[in-house]
Amino acid sequence: MTTVAEPQTARETAFVDNDRHPVGHGRMLRKEDPRFVRGRGHYLDDVQLPGMLHLAILRSPLAHAKITAIDITAAQAHPRVKLVVTGAMLAEKNLAWMPTLSNDVQAVLATDKVRFQGQEVAFVVAEDRYAARDALELIDVTYEELRPVIDARHALDPDAPVIRDDLKDKKDNHIFDWETGDKDATEKVFAAADVVVTQDMVYPRVHPAPMETCGAVADYDPIDGKLTLWSTTQAPHAHRTLYAIVAGLPEHKIRVISPDIGGGFGNKVPIYPGYVCAIVGSLLTGKPVKWMEDRSENLTSTSFARDYVMHGEIAATKDGKILAIRTHVLADHGAFNGQAAPVKYPAGFFGVFCGSYDLEAAYAHQTAVYTNKAPGGVAYACSFRITEAVYLVERMVDCLAFELGMDPVELRRKNLLRPEQFPYTTKTGWVFDSGNYQATLDEALRIAGYDELRREQAAKRERGELMGIGVSTFTEAVGAGPRKDMDILGLGMNDGCELRIHPTGKATVRLSVQTQGQGHETTFAQIVGEELGIPPADIEVVHGDTDQTPFGLGTYGSRSTPVSGAAAALVARKIRDKARIIASGMLEVSVADLEWDKGSFQVAGDPGKAVTIQQIAMRAHGAGDLPQGLEGGLDAEVCYNPSNLTYPNGAYICVVDVDPGTGKVTVRRFIAVDDCGTRINPMIIEGQVHGGLADGIGMALMEMISFDEDGNCLSGSLMDYLLPTALEVPAFETGFTVTPSPHHPIGAKGVGESATVGSPPAVVNAVIDALRPFGVRHVDMPLTPSRVWEAMQGTVQPPI
Amino acid sequence: MQVPAPFEYERATSVDGAIGLLERLGDTAKLVAGGHSLLPMMKLRLANFEYLIDINDLHGELGYITFTADEVRIGAMTRHREIAESAELATVFPIFADAEQVIADPVVRNRGTIGGSLCQADPAEDLSAVCTTLGASCVIRGSGGERVVPMAEFHRGPYETAVGPTEMLTEVRFPIRPHAGSAYEKVERRAGDWAVAAAGAAVWLDSEPRGSRGGTDSEYDGQDVVLADARVGLAAVGPNTVEIPSISAALRGQTPSEELYARAGELAAQSCNPVTDPRGSADYKRHLADELTRRALRRAVQRATDQVRS
């Protein structure tokens, strides 16, 4: 069932005013914002402890080199330096290497070789940040340069240097091969198809670049043996367990605190060597140790995203029925395979590359390789590689429209899944839970005034002006995930939620997921508020502290609402069930005679006889007997295991103008219609969409981590790695349809990454549409003025 | 947080005092004006100095824009923002307002100075390109007195200037000639980014329009206009911002037309020397030199004509 809502319904706008104390779902200002807008947030670098020391990391200037000697004596002699540690010293403690999220290993500090520019080589702990940094200059490392592998397309060349000679018997740079779908069936469909279009495309390496860089404060108490670690993590519980397993520290003696986080976007999912160094620093000095990465370190050494070289093929009938999609992907994972994804999914959720379309067959094959570049992968609001998959399919559909001479909207409409096909199993085995793709597209076309835009474009083309309209109709897959299929390093991807109703009817809800700007303190209070009739203002949301919250895997992949949101609703319902029994005692009727009216139980047929949830809470904690068999208190806990992912979808339309003389692209309009199921706080949803659209426009037009042939990173500052500003993005036009998820307790699907996933192909499709007069069918991102102009000249090359 | 290497800090309270400090401390010292070019390099540890001599207290002495009948003088400590907001300057040389609108962001413009811009000698510096276009001259002062160096001799290569280690730039002078128009065109990848390429143009119309000698009321109605002089300056397409004398030669005495702008653009493309970098390919930058030269000239002529007519 889909509701196509009128934008800004009366119900939504009514809640904008917080003074009216909205209860439950609706438009409401974020509870956390007063502290942020007043500069009172408490970020990692705000953590100050008595006697705290500061840590700085020496990084490799070279992409690939043998370390032949390290001399630390001068650094040790610096009067303010307390500790200098090298890889060899860590190796003595068996700490030089740590596991990555993909069951590879990564050097905490290099012992044998450096494998990318920016790799951690040694660290210094000093009395202040300046001294620590100065002492790095006193460490003398002798390197013997090795030939680097920078271009993934040559990583498997027979004469390519072997990067990972630390791995036993490793003789090449191959990491894995992976495939999905039915190869033979797909081949048959391709062989018989009227039309086959192929296109090579590169999704360049980009970086999440959160405004707050990564950091940690480790505080080991030698007396009680407890380690407290403040760190910029999106997954405090998972990190704690991994520290316990890796470092052999007892898990109950580790407390991970994730304070306010200045943006994550996946960048703060992995455990970085710096965190481990801070822990080692504190263990060895017995003092709290702070490590706070600088901007260049963040851009050059922490988790990047994408870096996919894709070959796409699409088969169709001549009248535009899409039959099959096939792709081969070469994935650059950098020097260590640090991809963050459920272990059974080495290519993440790339398998959803079938998109929103009804296909007869599909097949993908992927090869992943090591290169001498920073490790990681998958970070950056990508729903585990769905960004790449959506880009591939949405570009391939446009390439097909180009060849068929069909309008890209008409082609999509012909092939979109129909509402009655849900639940729909894709040819690669994903079960799409629900959607009404036509309705979502119609709404986007309506807001855009699509036909009028096409008329305007035709008139402009006559005059030699370049205007383009790009469309993307994408499906996301979020909310990882069902325990039977999904775990990260053996940890099941379910999440807990604890709810405590205090005697006066106020509540505390404790989450396993951690906000980095998504507004959890508001959304989760609204979810609980909706179920119990308690105003969100009366509900405190506690998160980001392993000592205070139940276990769960954290916030990334848009999983908080699909997983923890479900847990929050269910735990509230558990409380409501108990409250009903207490109410039956208070009102002296049978539970069957009670009706719930958002906040109170009343006797059926006699609304005058009622008790509120607050009265029930007092009774639960107060004097007097409770109905037989009932314990006192009003607390509950659940751990939610999703039965499936949720599948939000969207229809995006981008309108661009291209300066024919300079190739400069201006995004004039961006229309984003999202269907994320039940909308808990539409204002927060819009905020998430706005941010994601800016991200997507940035990637499409300007972002790229680039390297020279020696492996020097050319994007180590925000002067070189460009992020979009308000001047590059238009006033966004958002809309929505609502198709609730049938298996989620409140029908919510998650929306954190939809816009980042869905917008890059819309922008690229628009620019290529503008370049129609030049016969251009594809140009790789980033669509800088230079690259667009080269596309007009027919000289543009892939960006790597 | 990126932290620079240790350095000592001195604060100059007069131009002579600053020069005295430079003489005393030698080349271990560096002046800091707005700091928006110098400090990022120090924080990245690409540059380290034992002493920084802060000259921001000289804003009173060196922060000014003055006008005489035949000259504009801008003090070296005049901030981007002051240049951007000077209505009088925008009337005399609208190229300044064009350029300032596309230099960095408000935070940088609040602090960055024209002196720092010129002394940084970055090939992509917009104000350097403006000064080149307008045929500015630079006043350099040392303990021995002042000397005046034309823009063409001021930049000696990327990040190198005619200012000696114990001297400082105090003022930039711009000759005023009648019937002038000027404009600046820049392509950047993102607002606030350095130029992929940029072009400035300044034109001066003949005091008497050709077709109307003898005086009609249709003076300066486009076809009649004659260029007494024209100058084009380019940024980011060579080791320094450059003027293209061949363009001036080709344009002088001509009636402006699209063909003439095309000729000028062609000359710009031929005379520049761009390199491929992440901002764009050499071919593209060469193309921009052409395209932006035409656009800047077109706008400069339009402005000159409008001004003369009004």
Ligand SMILES: Cc1cc2nc3c(=O)[nH]c(=O)nc-3n(C[C@H](O)[C@H](O)[C@H](O)COP(=O)(O)OP(=O)(O)OC[C@H]3O[C@@H](n4cnc5c(N)ncnc54)[C@H](O)[C@@H]3O)c2cc1C
């Ligand atoms: C984010 C950012 C974006 C920017 N974008 C642009 C842009 O798009 N276009 C552009 O043109 N510029 C740009 N800039 C540079 C900006 O305009 C700088 O402020 C300017 O180049 C330098 O001026 P300053 O006063 O800050 O110089 P400083 O950084 O203080 O000094 C620069 C150099 O000049 C020397 N110096 C300064 N004053 C004198 C003097 N009076 N005599 C002798 N030597 C002196 C210093 O010793 C130093 O070597 C950008 C800067 C930043 C930080």
